[in-house]
Amino acid sequence: MTEPKPGFSLKSLAGGTHAFPAGAPSLVVFVKEDCETCNTAAPVIEAIHRAYGEKLQVLMPSQSGEASALFAARHSLTFPVLDDTGCKTSFDWDIEIVPSVFWLNPDGSLRQHFEGFVRAEWQALSAGIAADLAVPQAQIDWDALPAWRPGCGSRHLYPEIFERLRAAASGDLLRARRIEIGEADDVAEFMFDQGFSDGLPLVAPTPERVLRMLGGTHRAPQDLIAVVPPNMGEATTEKVAINAVMAGCKPEYMPVLIAALEAVCTDAFNIHGVTATTMGAAPVIVVNGPIRDRIGMNKGLGALGSGNRANATIGRALRLIVGNVGGGKPGGVERSTLGNPMKYTMCFAENEERSPWPPLHVERGFNKEDSVVTVFAMTGGPVHIVDQESREPRQVAGSIGLGLESVFLPKLRNLPVDALLVVCPEHIDTLMSQGHYTKAELRARIQEVTSRPLSEMVASDTSGAGIPKATAEKMGAEKLRASAPKFAGEEYIHIVVAGSDAGKFSSAFHGWATGEIGSQSVSRKIDLG
């Protein structure tokens, strides 16, 4: 015995209400007026009704609105044609094709189901019902009917109808508070007024769009992805999807966004501090692995700029989640003195194909075929490093080092601060012009060319920053003659490749306080289900 089909109560064209199940054997046939095959089947159904109608309840949910009356008149139907214009019953019964035929027991459980018009199936149905009810068979000229005709797609599967129905039936899936925006209100203005925005317009997160977004991940809507500081708000997959819709993401970006959110919400990354610091830090997201091309990320021309939907909206969605779910809003916990444009979005893909080096994620212990996000807390950048003249590898590596002098302040050295260096393809070509130049060699060269005597770090009339004069006096001249490089260790220098083939312009993001009390970069494998 099968489960009973879902009950319904629908109005007929005549105005009466018909409920299913009604405690009698039933034949329920879903149709739409403009379906040729439904029109072929209609006289057969009428004949079945006339023959067995006393013992068999025949019901015809029609999807065609006012045209249903045309259909009933065309075939002189005498059984109830029911109004399923909204297609809710079609949706509940999960049909695909019309005509969709259900012969059902008095309790609503299924005896037989088929779709379209296969003459032999209809003939067997009629005979089966007659035998079951112990009545003479309906007189139907079967030979006059076509042997086979395919049905048509059910109207409820039209995308705009299906998504509405799915959203309406999504009580178990979507649990976020539903906000009704009045007709007189402008939706975009309303979202600005509620403080949902980062200052740019948002896409309205309707239930239909959020459901579509949730289709981009295998994670269940109520799965907890992360607890988001500063308010420790719970970012479920649903909340992530809502903000992804607002940011303009496509569903296939969801796995990247989820991994990025997980990464920034770790203790190591410390999104609370990154959000709150007056220095104005923001997450920079680097994406590696096959997903870059699968979702159309930009790793080439203009990779750090505007114009690519994936780059722009993944970074934006992450920031919206921190603001909306985590409550990190400018003027609240977010206290940047100046802020920076990366607080809108900063996400790009490494140009692994143009790199002679192991890509960032491989360097950090993942397999090349893994898709991985890595997040860095950065306060400035991209700051360009312009060198169009150097032709020797050590020259261009030297320029790149000098280009990093301005991290924090050119005068300051030995900094325990991350820098994310983005080397452009033309600089790569120069670096490789005399053989393989490794990342380790580049890091060493950066440290070499930025090394200066500590005496240059002592506070002076030019700048009071650096080693206080009193400390310098205690250190003595000999200690001050010792050299210090820009970075406290080569591990603070992170290197990726991106950009187009033309142009000798590399770039760098400058970090925040790196380490346990600040932020440490975090990589997360993207879960593609």
Next chain:
Amino acid sequence: MTTILDPTDERKPVARQVTARPGTLSGTIGLLDIRKPRGNVLLDELERQLKAAAPGITIKRFTKPTFTKPCPDDIRRDIAAQVDYLVEALAD
């Protein structure tokens, strides 16, 4: 009617919030006559009482061209730029 899903952690109610009330009477108060008959009489009396109750305040009067149409943008801008609070006389 458009339905959207709340993107926040849902700690705060979602509704248009009333502007925070200051608790004291100070600054510049605008009185807007929308041109309904005798609205000016009501506002004259309100101005007299406000001045008596809080001598330090400044009163500025504004008048819409007609109550039948929305307030012109330039008057809205003037009001927003010049006053801290506004009382609008809607009554006949």
